[in-house]
Amino acid sequence: MTNLAIAANGLRKSYGDKVVLDGVDLAVPEATIFSLLGPNGAGKTTAVKILSTLISADPGTGGIHIGGHDLAADPQAVRAAIGVTGQFSAVDGLITGEENMLLMADLHHLSRSEGRRVTAELLERFDLTAAAKKPASTYSGGMKRRLDIAMTLVGSPRIIFLDEPTTGLDPRSRHNMWQIIRELVSDGVTVFLTTQYLEEADQLADRIAVLNDGKLVAQGTAEELKRLVTGGHVRLRFTDPAAYQSAALALSEVTRDDEGLTLEIPSGGTQRELRAILDRLDSAGIEADELTVHTPDLDDVFFALTGSTVPNQPNQPNQPNQSTQPTQPKEAVR
Missing domain, CATH: 3.30.70 (Alpha-Beta Plaits)
Known part of the structure; x- marks a missing residue:
């Protein structure tokens, strides 16, 4: 378990009789991009909430270590090591982009001078300096998303959870966001990514895991997953x-x-x-x-593994029969 930014064994979570996570194991090496895919209700958001300390796992869950810290024993240390950018922007549209950044600096207890220095550096890095004095409500969707991630970076987290960071963005803004994510990883940051765009996972992720009905049905590199299905x-x-x-x-x-x-x-x-x-x-x-x-792509993998032919062995999926899967357009999965 050395050099792992995230290590979780047997994640479990239920709400009443509804089992949301049923013994999920995750291992994410440092300075990599890990993507979690799955249909609605598969348990992706619940897994992110547990790993980012927003909710607790159920009894029976094994150890969870984030950034080398035991989540159960020291959740505050975990919170200090991570940043979370949710699906919906946390930007306050009533104040300027700069003021949003300075507010985050205050929340991280940075000194006034340090907060202004970090704010200026991040605004420049994310190409927001020209718009810094303008109300965030005037920003485009791509600008708001960049500001959102810049605000997450104020605390210098080494692990970032990105929940569908490019939802609603136009293709150019999406590709710009991909470049930002790659640069974060090149700086040593670990990115835990959930996305509804299969192409996004294919382009960005070093490793991908597929959840279905609360269980891990496959994980590996994009190329390894593509070899699981027939249909070329x-x-x-x-x-x-x-x-x-x-x-x-x-x-x-x-x-x-x-x-x-x-x-x-x-x-x-x-x-x-x-x-x-x-x-x-x-x-x-x-x-x-x-x-x-x-040749099979992640669309084929997704529909094969999350359809009626999901294999019985979650960690060792058989080759599903793709012919039973419905044809659906790319970028339609959430």
């Missing part, structure tokens, strides 16, 4: 019905779409498999109008 394929689209029919006969194990004149061939996306398909088409004198390769 090559898709060929034709405009000539005769070429379409000839290709369907020339290729084996194809799924046909006669209306769309498309064929899908199971494939892991390797160069060898793709070359074999193209060689067969060339031998038959067939040319497709469009070829695309699909």
